[in-house]
Amino acid sequence: METYPITIGGVTRHVPLIEPLPGRRIPLVEFLGDPEFTRAAAEALRPLVPKEAEILFTTETSPIPLTHVLAEALGLPYVVARRRRRPYMEDPIIQEVQTLTLGVGEVLWLDRRFAEKLLNQRVVLVSDVVASGETLKAMEKMVLRAGGHVVARLAVFRQGTPGLAVDTVAELPVL
Template sequence: MKTYRLSIGNVERDLPYIDVSTNSGIPFVELLGDVELTNAVADELMKLIPQGTDLLFTVATSGVPLGHALSERLGIPYRVARKRRRTYMRDPLIQEVASMTLGVSETLWLDRRHAEFIAGKRVAIVTDVVVSGATMLSLARLVERAGGTVNGYYAGFVQGQPSIDIKAVQQLPVTPQSTL
């Protein structure tokens, strides 16, 4: 099986390819369960987040380790939008994701307590991997609806050509299936 050699700081990983369509594949990068890689990405990504940012906002589950590691490094809090309603949520904000790549519609949930925390803050939208940018745009919409201001989009990795301007640590290739 062909793999993609990823290097971030001193950390190297050989990533397997996964299918994104019938004729292309992308290297599959997973921060969940990988402290070393998460911290290496956070060390680089923190340099891209502007001073004056009050809060990091990411999405469950894959964005959580990076949110935690960035929050620790920058000394600012992070909050997490959920993909399922949790029983403890009271009066949550609900936001659809207009996803092209997933082929299924997703919904983001933000508990009212967290929405109130976002109000008035300058918020950096953060995720581990961006493909279309649709999830990031939905996170941004949640920030605006909660009364916060979006202070840019930041990702560990970008694959393909997202529709928005994203500052990322690395661009990963989309590779024709025939060459894998």
């Protein structure tokens, strides 16, 4: 398998190149199972978090360990939007998103009990990679529907030109 080298905070990984759409290859960044890389990425994001932030908001799956480490370093709580409805969810906020990175549409789900944690809070959106920005746009809509206020949009890596302003640490190519 062909790989691509990426470095964050002095930590280098050779990540696989995948082809989510014909003729479009991208480095696949995952934080699951890699504490050293996750800590380096969270530490690189930390200065971008506004002082007034009260809670972090992310999606499953790869951004969860990143957001956890960042939240722990900042002493902040975090909330996770799910990509599937869970049987225990009551009155969830449901938001559709067209992810160009994966080439498929999906739905984000946020259980009402977690949505309530965003009410009247200054929220920072956290992602691993931003490409089109559609997932972050959907997350922002969820925060607004929950009564929160987005104060920052953060991602470790930018890939291409997102359709909204996002603070990032590094660039990933589209090959």
